Amino acid sequence: MKSSGSVAAAAVMALALVAGCGSSEPDKKSDSVPVPKGFEVPEGVTLTKGGAKLMEDSSASVVYQVADKAASAITVTVTSVRKGSIKKDFKFFSLDAATKAATPFYVDVAVKNEGPAGLGGAALPIFAHDSSNTNLPANDIVGSFKPCRNATLPESFLPGANAKLCLVFLVPKGKALQSVDLQTGSTKDAITWSP
Template sequence: MSRTPWYVGTMLALALVASGCSGGDDEEEPTGLEVPDGVTLNEGGTELDLGESATVAYPEDAEDATALTVTVTAVDTGDIADFSLFSLSEEDAASSPRYVRVTVVNEGPGTPGTTSLPIFAHTDDRTLLTANSIVGSFEPCPPTPVPADLEAGEEIEQCLVYLLPADRQVESIDLQVTDAASAIRWTVPAPEDTPAPEE
C-alpha cells in the first residue's frame, strides 16, 4: 500500500474497517454556534500535552454545530499478537499498533451527528493515519463509537486503533475539524532510548 503525506488508512479483512476521514476546507468556526456559558473554544493550531483538553465546534456546519471537549489521555503501544484472531494482510501483520485513549464531552447545544471524529495519528514521516474501527469486541482497545445523538452534558470514552509501520513513531494525535493547519495537536512523548546491553 502506498503511503501519502496526508490521509492513510488500512483495511483489516473481515474484522477491521477503515473509518472515513473528514475533509477540510478553510472555513472558520461556525458563526451560528451559540457557545454555552463557561465554555471557550480553542484556537486552531493549539498544541497540548496528553491529558489536556481542547474544545472545538463540531461539525463545522453552522446550523448543526455543537461544542465538543476532547481529551487525548494516553497513547499506548500494542502488540501485533493482539490481532491473532484477525485476518491481516502481510503489511498489516508487520505493523506496530497504537491504542489511543480519548474522552469526548458534549458541551452543547447540539449533538455530534457522527460516530467518529476526525482524529489522526501524525507520524514522524509527516503521514496522517486514520483510525481503524473494529467490528466486534477487542479487549486491548475496546471499540466505542461516539453516539451521533450524544446529548449535552454526556461523556464518552473511546479507544482508537492505529497500525503504524514498525519503523515509525507517533509525534502527535491531531484533531482536524477543518484543515491541517488548524488542527489541534496532542504531542506524544518520544519513547525512551533503550539502554545498551552491558558487555
C-alpha cells in the same frame, strides 16, 4: 474472536494516506479559532486556538460539525496513548504482510458534549500523525476487540453528556507516532497531543 476479511481490509485502510480530512472550512484563518458560520459558542466554553500543542491529559474545546448536519462544541482530552502488539493483540485476525509489520497504538479519549446539538454515533476527526508527515485514520475494527473498545460516540450523545472512547491506529513499519491530532478544520488548525 473470529478472524475476518473485513477486519484485514479495515486495517489496510489505516495505512492509506489521509490529507485534509475534517469538516468544512472554518470562517476564519489559523490565527483564530475555527467556528462554522452562524455557530454560537455555548456560554462558559472557551475554544482552543487552532494549532495548539498539548500533552496527555490536557483538554481542548472545539466546534465539531458532522458533515452539513449538527454542530456542537466538544471538549476532548487524550488521556493515554498505549503501544500494542500485532502478534499478541491481533493473533486471531487475518492480516496482510504490511499490516502484520505495523505497530498498533491505542488512544484513550474523554469527550464532553458542550452543546447545543446532539452528536450521537459520530466518529471524531482524530488522527495519528506519523514521522512521514502522514495522518492515519482510526481503524474500524469489526466485533469486540478487548485492548481497545468504543471508537464512536454513543447513539445518544446530547449536550452535557460525557463519553470515553478508544481508537486503534496502525503505524506503518519504519514510521514513528509523532502526535495525536484533532482536526475539525484545515490541517494547520489541527490540535495535537504529544504521546
